[in-house]
Amino acid sequence: MKENSFVSADDIRSAFSAAMSLMYREEVPAYGTLMELVARVNGETLSADATLKGRLEATDSLERISEERHGAIRLGTPAELSMMRRVFAVMGMYPVGYYDLSTAGVPVHSTAFRPVGDAALKHNPFRVFTSLLRLDLISDEALRAEAEAILKERRIFTSGAVELTEKAERDGGLDKADAERFVAEVLETFRWHDEANVSAGMYERLHDAHRLIADVVSFKGPHINHLTPRTLDIDRVQALMPEYGIAPKAVVEGPPTRKCPVLLRQTSFKALEEPVSFRDADGSWKTGSHTARFGEIEQRGIALTPEGRGLYDRLLDESRKIVRPAADGSNAREYEAALAQVFEAFPDSWAELREAGLGYFSYSLTDKGRRTKLPGRRDLNSLIADGLVQFDPIVYEDFLPVSAAGIFQSNLGDGAQQEFEASPNQKRFETDLGVAVLNEFDHYAGIEQASIEGCLKALTAAMA
Ligand code: OOG
Ligand code: NI
Secondary structure: OOOOOOEOHHHHHHHHHHHHHHHHHHHOHHHHHHHHHHHHHHHHHHHHOHHHHHHHHHOOOHHHHHHOEEEEEEEOOHHHHHHHHHHHHHOOOEEEEEEEOHHHOOOEEEEEEEOOOHHHHHHOOOEEEEEEEOHHHOOOHHHHHHHHHHHHHOOOOOHHHHHHHHHHHHHOOEOHHHHHHHHHHHHHHOOOOOEOOOOHHHHHHHHHHOHHHHHHHOOOOOOOOEEEEEOOOHHHHHHHHHHHOOOEOOOOEOOOOOOOOEOEEEEEEEEEEEEEEEEOOOOOEEEEEEEEEEEEEEEEOEOEOHHHHHHHHHHHHHHHHHOOOOOOOOOHHHHHHHHHHHHHHOOOOHHHHHHOOOEOEEEEEOHHHHOOOOOOOOOHHHHHHOOOEEEEEOEOOOOOHHHHHHHHHHOOOHHHOOOOOOOOOHHHHHHHHOOOOEOHHHHHHHHHHHHHHHHHHHHHOOOO
16 A cells, blocks of 8 residues: 555545634624525525435535535736636646627636535635736726736745645645645735835726726735525525625526525625835835625526526526616616516426426436336436436536626626626636636536436346
8 A cells, every 4th residue: 555645636625624714703704604604594595395305315506505515716927827726626627618898898707616526526616706907997007007917926825835836746646644735825816905015006907997906906915705605595685695794796696586596696795995005215104994805605506508598698688678786786676577587488397407408417316216127228208207216416516707797797886887799718718728628518417418328338247
């Protein structure tokens, strides 16, 4: 046996996710309050819905729910992005999907680093929505050059984090002591710094160009800007937030309330104003403040096929043509009503979603199926009709650009609304990242296909 066995990437990710949650709870106490509220509502939802509980148990996903969360960071340079990719790879997190947020008035493009494959997701589904600032969308050339120069000077990773990442790449993993050190070193990158990298004057100029630019350029590192636990009833958490002293954002992003949840619904509490010190050229410190960090909750539903996603995008667009949600919440009711009405066109039973090819499902044998052996392969639908095979929705693990933009906007303040030309540039993003991002649809289709194969094999395997 080898003396130094490696800690699995899944275990490193779990440890990192736990360490991050602990740090953020200390930095932003309202996030801890939100976690308590979510745990309460999840508990109540499960005791009131035995079917849901049974389904989550059967698919092995009950335990992961309270552990589950995502976070988000915003990076400044291509070099930061490509190093971040290498760091996340040590934790078994890979870039999935490309999100262009320029259309929504936010000068970034993004991917989500997350575990890939059923087993890794079940172990711990921690994801980090990672954005790269696009200075090319800033019209003030002098300011762009200054921002670039500031970003070039900063080092967002400790030398320990870089060394251990290189070691993991070289050796194919990290032993226990190194893995623990890796988690501690990498955590430093995500920590909040209340001393800015820039003078108060520079902060103002960056802020005037776009609040997000100030958030990225003014600090030593890409502080984690939110963490998001998963809830089984987002409407209930949204309604209870004020009781817990938390101010929720105006509307829940994503699809409306449904019997069969699809994709992702999200809401957040508004970012906090936090004290910051700025260092002026003469060496003196000035106090000011910065608003960036918040808490979010999400409710995840079934992953949709390209057809299902097409329908979702069309209906969302249609409902936003009727009512566009205002940041101050003044038309929240009207927006919700329009959304609910338009989405009546989206089937709301698992059977219909499956038959229409709108969602991805995981197939498994029923009790009867486990007792049955067939002489040859049969068509999946007839196996379902005969009660041999059952299906459960595959959870959507990714993000939604319109929703993400809504979350960004609600936390950038009201003055931040700004128009950019739509300019997706996935090629550029992938060049900066150093690899191509994975396609989310292929991934879900692969999980679905493997589950079907598993059923067919088991049903036709020779009896022992
Ligand atoms: C990221 C916002 C996107 C989500 O859940 O859609 C996001 C950010 O504000 O940096 O996290
Ligand atoms: Ni988020």
